[in-house]
Amino acid sequence: MSALLWFIAALVLAAAELLGAEFVLLMVAGGALGGAATAALLPDNHWLPFVVFAVITVLLVVVVRPPLLRHLNRQEPPQLGMRRIIGAPATVLAPVDEHRGEVKVHGEVWSARTYASEPILDAGAEVTVTEVRGATVYVRGESHG
Known part of the structure; x- marks a missing residue:
């Protein structure tokens, strides 16, 4: 997969995140950007972008997403x-x-x-x-x- 395809996938995933706002697709988009960078830097290596994509996605979902959600959800719900x-x-x-x-x-x-x-x-x-x-x-x- 070429760097351009990885980059397009990252953009599509980031745009799709706007529909759900759960930050999962945004984390996957970050992994796709890692895959794009790897594909751009090492164009002859076809499997490494997939590994980088998977590792970055898992790290973002496990390490970055939980504190991000806690930070965004810490305000009290409005009184009704x-x-x-x-x-x-x-x-x-x-x-x-x-x-x-x-x-x-x-x-x-x-x-x-x-x-x-x-x-x-x-x-x-x-x-x-x-x-x-x-x-x-x-x-x-x-x-x-």
């Missing part, structure tokens, strides 16, 4: 649904106590309550959402973190 507003800042619209109140969270108006031990929160106060129960959020004043 009601969990996304826990810990979010909110602004008190109507005074909030343990029985009633309203706050604005992420541009939405919510019924709000404080816990029994919390003081009344006045309109305009900045608070933090600590819990969601149905359509009601429980909040604490900023001084409580």
Whole structure:
């Protein structure tokens, strides 16, 4: 197999990786580039590019791919649904106590309550959402973190 064919195979594999993003085909493409380099440097040796291809591919899959995947997957998945507003800042619209109140969270108006031990929160106060129960959020004043 000529160096040009190895190089074309590497390009096709790298392009195919865009469809899956598992980094296996990219590692195989790296092996194909090794095969291309070997074929270009030693054009009379027809079996060595295959050996170089296999060794580089295995090394990339075993040594490079796992830490690459760990690095790319270390961020936490986005919070969905009601969990996304826990810990979010909110602004008190109507005074909030343990029985009633309203706050604005992420541009939405919510019924709000404080816990029994919390003081009344006045309109305009900045608070933090600590819990969601149905359509009601429980909040604490900023001084409580």
